[in-house]
Amino acid sequence: MTVYDEQAAHPEATGEFLHDLLLDPRRHTSHDPAVVEPTGSGAVTVTTYAELRDTVDAYARRLMSLALEPGARVLLEAEAGAQSVAVLLACSRAGLTFVPVSPETPQERLRGLIDAARPALHLQAGAGTRTELPAGLGTARFDNGTLTVEQAPHPARPRRHTPSVTDPAYIVFTSGTTGRPKGVVMSHRSVTAFYRGMLAHRIAAPGDRVASTSPLHFDFSLLNIGLALASGAAVVPVPQRLVRWPRHFLRALADTAATHVNGVPSIWRQVLRHEPARLAALDTLRSVLFCGEEFPLPELRRLRELRPGLRIVNCYGATESMACSFEDVPDPIPADLERLSIGRAHAGAELLLVDEEGHVVDGPGIPGEMYLRSPALFTGYWDDPEATRAALVPDPLCPESGQTVLRTGDLAVRGARGEYYFLGRSDSQVQINGNRVELGEVERRLLQYPGATAATAVPLPLPGGGSRLAAFVVLSPDATPVRDAGGAARQPDDISGALREFCARALPAYMVPVEIRLLDALPTTPNGKVDRAALTAAH
Numbered sequence: 001m002t003v004y005d006e007q008a009a010h011p012e013a014t015g016e017f018l019h020d021l022l023l024d025p026r027r028h029t030s031h032d033p034a035v036v037e038p039t040g041s042g043a044v045t046v047t048t049y050a051e052l053r054d055t056v057d058a059y060a061r062r063l064m065s066l067a068l069e070p071g072a073r074v075l076l077e078a079e080a081g082a083q084s085v086a087v088l089l090a091c092s093r094a095g096l097t098f099v100p101v102s103p104e105t106p107q108e109r110l111r112g113l114i115d116a117a118r119p120a121l122h123l124q125a126g127a128g129t130r131t132e133l134p135a136g137l138g139t140a141r142f143d144n145g146t147l148t149v150e151q152a153p154h155p156a157r158p159r160r161h162t163p164s165v166t167d168p169a170y171i172v173f174t175s176g177t178t179g180r181p182k183g184v185v186m187s188h189r190s191v192t193a194f195y196r197g198m199l200a201h202r203i204a205a206p207g208d209r210v211a212s213t214s215p216l217h218f219d220f221s222l223l224n225i226g227l228a229l230a231s232g233a234a235v236v237p238v239p240q241r242l243v244r245w246p247r248h249f250l251r252a253l254a255d256t257a258a259t260h261v262n263g264v265p266s267i268w269r270q271v272l273r274h275e276p277a278r279l280a281a282l283d284t285l286r287s288v289l290f291c292g293e294e295f296p297l298p299e300l301r302r303l304r305e306l307r308p309g310l311r312i313v314n315c316y317g318a319t320e321s322m323a324c325s326f327e328d329v330p331d332p333i334p335a336d337l338e339r340l341s342i343g344r345a346h347a348g349a350e351l352l353l354v355d356e357e358g359h360v361v362d363g364p365g366i367p368g369e370m371y372l373r374s375p376a377l378f379t380g381y382w383d384d385p386e387a388t389r390a391a392l393v394p395d396p397l398c399p400e401s402g403q404t405v406l407r408t409g410d411l412a413v414r415g416a417r418g419e420y421y422f423l424g425r426s427d428s429q430v431q432i433n434g435n436r437v438e439l440g441e442v443e444r445r446l447l448q449y450p451g452a453t454a455a456t457a458v459p460l461p462l463p464g465g466g467s468r469l470a471a472f473v474v475l476s477p478d479a480t481p482v483r484d485a486g487g488a489a490r491q492p493d494d495i496s497g498a499l500r501e502f503c504a505r506a507l508p509a510y511m512v513p514v515e516i517r518l519l520d521a522l523p524t525t526p527n528g529k530v531d532r533a534a535l536t537a538a539h
């Protein structure tokens with residue numbers, strides 16, 4: 001009797017690696033565009049799937065020639081583009097773990113990441129400007145399928161020989177609340193499980209062009225690359241220098257005929273404020289997906305008003321599982337809608353609510369902390385077992401099983417149909433004069449003020465201890481100037497007073513910000529989220 005040869009019969013029997021899924025020939029047509037890059041001056045650079053595969057092969061062969069052991073880290077310092085997408089897929093093919101970092105990373109922070117991740121190799125584009133890398137670290141540059149080694153990496157005595165889908169595909173370092181950056185380790189198995197859960201929502205299809213507006217070191221860009229390539233569509237990486245300027249951003253979307261634009265809510269703020277007409281004229285745009293933080297409802301309504309029929313997907317989740325849920329924003333957005341739903345976990349995963357005593361909450365209307373059961377959970381925080389234990393906790397439904405679930409740190413409540421509503425981070429509940437304040441509730445009230453388009457509330461320390469509440473509000477430029485009884489236009493500090501009165505009519509006194517500043521824009525973090533720390537510090 002011949003022995004069943006698993007490997008011959010099912011070559012993917014070793015499991016599915018990141019590159020297997022994203023370059024699966026059954027999912028795309030070879031001469032279709034895989035990556036479409038805007039140059040900013042009207043021209044675009046198209047890389048077909050066949051060209052992408054060839055480039056991946058070339059980089060993978062070169063990486064394998066370096067004889068690094070499976071699981072060795074490669075620091076990939078690059079903007080998202082056809083070449084960096086090919087490099088990260090080549091790392092997957094070569095059994096290496098890529099660690100995406102931004103070219104804008106300050107030197108000291110980069111040194112910290114290098115000390116933490118102990119990479120075998122630092123890779124940057126041919127035109128990369130990084131210098132002063134530590135001695136002993138292998139360095140190379142990539143360009144057009146060619147990898148040029150400058151400093152050869154130490155040949156390691158391999159301790160592992162067989163790449164496994166449980167190996168880390170990538171490590172994304174996020175700003176840790178404790179100040180020490182946390183390395184989120186994602187295995188091939190988890191990433192591909194997540195992508196499969198996401199694909200069930202049919203967000204993109206062959207022929208689509210998915211614009212990605214996040215930097216490569218933010219896993220939103222990895223979501224977009226996977227969404228586009230596993231759907232047989234093209235990914236349109238928009239460089240940060242174009243995203244930041246509304247006119248250039250819209251020009252890039254028009255030049256590349258983008259059908260989908262994925263990004264954090266803040267990418268739309270200046271577009272809605274300064275270039276509404278050009279946005280309305282962007283007739284290839286059919287779908288927007290956002291994540292990372294709540295999208296202020298006045299801006300979301302404005303976006304839909306300018307692009308009637310636009311599909312808008314609210315994607316919720318944390319880097320520790322790449323994401324978690326995909327929920328279409330209703331069309332039209334009901335006038336009395338208070339908050340968007342984040343839906344329920346993607347196919348194959350499940351959200352649980354746990355109360356402060358650690359009991360699983362059953363039934364709608366009872367707030368709790370979201371715990372995520374999912375095949376897409378991260379392996380752990382790099383070199384930080386304590387933080388890992390705090391995030392990957394025993395399954396509250398069956399602690400005996402040894403299964404762990406992700407404790408998200410996010411509060412939510414379930415609706416009548418089993419859909420979830422995000423209530424804020426559990427650490428964004430602050431005490432003001434001894435009273436618990438959910439910052440999101442103050443922000444939602446401020447956004448109901450006529451003309452308010454964005455609002456952030458932050459606790460500020462009081463000299464004698466404790467906190468006071470401050471808020472920062474962006475008003476639309478055409479907001480009807482608030483007039484006093486005599487009809488005279490009110491001055492900014494009057495508007496702040498009017499905003500405080502407006503809050504006092506609906507919120508208990510301790511939830512009314514003692515100071516309200518009007519801003520033209522809100523500061524953002526490198527990932528594009530509102531930078532609360534900057535607002536607190538600037539006060």
Ligand SMILES: Nc1ncnc2c1ncn2[C@@H]1O[C@H](COS(=O)(=O)NC(=O)C[C@H](N)c2ccccc2)[C@@H](O)[C@H]1O
Pocket residue numbers: 174219220223290291292293294295314315316317318319320322323324342408409410422424425
């Ligand atoms: N749609 C939301 N509404 C409201 N609050 C949210 C939302 N998406 C996250 N968040 C918040 O952001 C936190 C996660 O922050 S994070 O770890 O930096 N990751 C991200 O922000 C992006 C995340 N990896 C991701 C990547 C790609 C698609 C979706 C999500 C969540 O715990 C939530 O507090």
